[in-house]
Amino acid sequence: MKLDGANPLFFPKAILFDLDGTLIDSAPDITAAVNELLATHHLPPFSVEKVTTMVGDGMPKLVERAFAASGTPLVGKELEDVVQEMTPIYLRHLTDRSRLMPGAREALAQFHLMGVAMAVATNKPQRAAREVLLHFGLVDMLGAIVGGDAVTHKKPAPDLLLLALEKLRVDPADAIMVGDSKADVGSARAAGLPAVLIRGGYTQVPVEELGADLVCDSLLDLPAALQALRRAA
Numbered sequence: 184m185k186l187d188g189a190n191p192l193f194f195p196k197a198i199l200f201d202l203d204g205t206l207i208d209s210a211p212d213i214t215a216a217v218n219e220l221l222a223t224h225h226l227p228p229f230s231v232e233k234v235t236t237m238v239g240d241g242m243p244k245l246v247e248r249a250f251a252a253s254g255t256p257l258v259g260k261e262l263e264d265v266v267q268e269m270t271p272i273y274l275r276h277l278t279d280r281s282r283l284m285p286g287a288r289e290a291l292a293q294f295h296l297m298g299v300a301m302a303v304a305t306n307k308p309q310r311a312a313r314e315v316l317l318h319f320g321l322v323d324m325l326g327a328i329v330g331g332d333a334v335t336h337k338k339p340a341p342d343l344l345l346l347a348l349e350k351l352r353v354d355p356a357d358a359i360m361v362g363d364s365k366a367d368v369g370s371a372r373a374a375g376l377p378a379v380l381i382r383g384g385y386t387q388v389p390v391e392e393l394g395a396d397l398v399c400d401s402l403l404d405l406p407a408a409l410q411a412l413r414r415a416a
């Protein structure tokens with residue numbers, strides 16, 4: 184279903200949210216974890232800006248990209264082993280410096296009051312995602328939290344979104360995906376959901392160029408933007 188004039192009365196029963204770069208600004212913590220891992224391999228650290236360009240496709244990809252950017256690319260078993268080393272480091276740096284994105288709590292609270300079912304569908308490992316959301320006190324408003332390690336194919340494949348919707352017991356035709364990146368739009372397309380992108384996340388490509396059905400300046404605008412769509416009969 185498209186969020187356009189053809190369906191002016193559409194309002195989602197469920198909203199799936201991406202996590203990193205959409206609900207939370209986690210790049211400083213992810214950078215600290217990457218740099219701690221690199222240090223154990225006697226490699227120099229990267230800036231938050233640089234690590235942000237590596238985030239969005241899950242933790243194994245993050246490790247692969249960090250080592251490749253350090254001039255020591257890893258493949259196969261070697262990469263798998265370093266990804267294993269990263270897991271406890273990553274879990275130690277979940278909420279030291281992370282912050283909620285502007286309007287995240289307010290938007291979730293408003294949709295919760297409206298009776299909209301919500302879930303998080305993130306490429307981040309599921310345990311890490313749950314711990315971050317617990318830290319920020321958002322878990323009670325969410326019907327499901329699904330992470331990249333819960334499926335074989337992460338976003339942009341549809342699997343995480345379909346798993347979240349199964350847990351919410353909502354049909355894809357009644358849901359939308361809200362994220363910050365190309366992987367979010369790709370997964371939404373593949374699952375048959377409209378895609379909404381929020382500016383200010385971790386995409387390297389301007390959000391306008393990612394083919395979303397709707398782009399919002401911040402999560403603060405999202406409830407009103409969806410209401411406006413509903414009223415634009």
Ligand SMILES: O=C(O)COP(=O)(O)O
Nearest residue numbers: 202203239240241305306
């Ligand atoms: O962990 C990542 O690579 C990004 O996770 P996200 O899907 O929440 O943006």
Ligand SMILES: [Mg+2]
Nearest residue numbers: 201203204363
């Ligand atoms: Mg993201």
